Every structure is written in structure tokens, then in C-alpha cells.
Amino acid sequence: MKILVCPVCNSTEIEYDAGGYTGKYYCKRCGYVGSYVLEMTEGEYEEMIKGEEELKRRKID
Numbered sequence: 001m002k003i004l005v006c007p008v009c010n011s012t013e014i015e016y017d018a019g020g021y022t023g024k025y026y027c028k029r030c031g032y033v034g035s036y037v038l039e040m041t042e043g044e045y046e047e048m049i050k051g052e053e054e055l056k057r058r059k060i061d
């Protein structure tokens with residue numbers, strides 16, 4: 001099963017505005033609205049989060 005991920009804040013709290021005329025996605029965490037979101041499996045998402053945490057750790061060091 002694929003999950004939708006916000007391209008701005010990496011949140012998975014994405015809602016599809018199917019009832020609206022825009023047909024866009026809405027991120028409940030950061031308020032992003034757009035037709036583009038990331039689509040990936042849970043495994044891919046976990047790897048992305050791990051990778052970003054690794055990057056942050058390197059920047060601090």
C-alpha cells in the first residue's frame with residue numbers, strides 16, 4: 001500500500017481535496033496545498049526519514 005507524503009515537511013497527514021474543485025492535496029501539518037505530493041511505500045518512507053535524520057546528525061557534527 002502506498003502512502004502520501006508532504007514534499008515540504010515530510011508529514012503523512014495528507015488529505016485529498018476531492019470535495020473541492022481544485023482536486024489538490026492538503027497537508028494538515030504545514031498547510032501545504034498543491035497537486036504534487038510524494039507517493040511511496042511505508043518501507044521507502046521509513047528509509048527516507050532515517051536518511052534525513054542521518055543528514056541532520058552529520059550537520060550538527
Ligand SMILES: [Zn+2]
Nearest residue numbers: 006009027030
Ligand atoms: Zn506538510
